[in-house]
Amino acid sequence: MTVSIFTHPDCLRHDPGSDHPETPARLGALLERAGTSGAVKVLETAPAKRESLLAVHTEPYLETLESMSGRGGGVLFLDTILNGASWNAVLGATGAVLAAVDHAHAGRGHAFAAIRPPGHHALAGKGMGFCLVNNVVVGARHAQRAGRARILIIDWDVHHGNGTQALMETDPSLRYVSLHQHPWYPGTGMADERGVGNVFNVPRGPGLAASLYVDDLWAAVVASTSGWSPDMIFVSAGFDAMAGDPLGGFTLEPEHYADLTRRLRERFPKTPIVGLLEGGYAPARVADGALAHIAALV
Numbered sequence: 001m002t003v004s005i006f007t008h009p010d011c012l013r014h015d016p017g018s019d020h021p022e023t024p025a026r027l028g029a030l031l032e033r034a035g036t037s038g039a040v041k042v043l044e045t046a047p048a049k050r051e052s053l054l055a056v057h058t059e060p061y062l063e064t065l066e067s068m069s070g071r072g073g074g075v076l077f078l079d080t081i082l083n084g085a086s087w088n089a090v091l092g093a094t095g096a097v098l099a100a101v102d103h104a105h106a107g108r109g110h111a112f113a114a115i116r117p118p119g120h121h122a123l124a125g126k127g128m129g130f131c132l133v134n135n136v137v138v139g140a141r142h143a144q145r146a147g148r149a150r151i152l153i154i155d156w157d158v159h160h161g162n163g164t165q166a167l168m169e170t171d172p173s174l175r176y177v178s179l180h181q182h183p184w185y186p187g188t189g190m191a192d193e194r195g196v197g198n199v200f201n202v203p204r205g206p207g208l209a210a211s212l213y214v215d216d217l218w219a220a221v222v223a224s225t226s227g228w229s230p231d232m233i234f235v236s237a238g239f240d241a242m243a244g245d246p247l248g249g250f251t252l253e254p255e256h257y258a259d260l261t262r263r264l265r266e267r268f269p270k271t272p273i274v275g276l277l278e279g280g281y282a283p284a285r286v287a288d289g290a291l292a293h294i295a296a297l298v
């Protein structure tokens with residue numbers, strides 16, 4: 001058995017600068033490791049069409065991204081920076097997410113989108129936190145158009161996905177569970193931010209035992225799905241909650257991502273899972289963590 005992972009070569013061409021932590025080497029390390037794993041099949045997909053992004057983002061914002069990238073790049077917002085390849089990277093990344101959703105929806109197995117730039121900080125009309133387009137919500141809306149009405153998004157990136165939460169917190173068809181460091185960037189994600197009862201935030205301090213993070217995230221997953229069963233599960237899979245990440249203070253190891261993935265499969269044996277890469281800033285560690293998650297999807 002193999003698990004399919006979807007990517008697009010333009011995801012490696014987006015580059016916010018040589019001293020920027022969101023480096024192409026993050027995805028490069030992941031793809032290199034995946035290429036040597038017998039359990040993984042890497043598939044290159046077609047780029048998304050702009051219309052798929054309009055389900056989530058405003059037209060003027062998308063025009064800003066396309067035109068800034070077309071001019072060779074620039075600073076979109078603080079440390080969120082485009083180069084000449086960024087717009088094509090956005091379309092390539094979202095194309096990979098849509099292909100992963102189609103694959104999982106068709107019953108061909110769980111899937112993973114190996115993409116960058118990341119997405120969970122992106123708002124409808126604003127990029128931030130290295131994120132340009134909210135890949136996971138674009139994927140969730142695509143799944144809903146295919147008939148998967150109820151969507152669960154689990155976000156284990158060390159940062160709170162403020163963009164994801166903002167895009168779904170008034171829509172009870174989506175539920176969002178996020179484990180993240182607090183206080184930390186971007187400052188949102190308190191436990192009392194509940195949306196319409198569909199947001200389950202798990203803010204925790206740094207340096208705690210990994211088992212505590214895992215168990216507390218799992219308790220929130222269970223709470224979010226008591227009496228409510230998802231038709232598709234997305235994992236906003238950042239790997240900056242791993243010990244040693246330069247942008248986080250959590251302590252997770254690859255085995256914890258494998259454990260969480262196995263727990264998901266046991267609790268939801270009939271529900272397809274689509275993982276997609278968010279953050280993670282030590283490239284070799286991103287590869288280790290992602291491959292542990294992906295191998296547990298087989």
Ligand SMILES: [Zn+2]
Pocket residue numbers: 157158159238240278279280
């Ligand atoms: Zn992050």
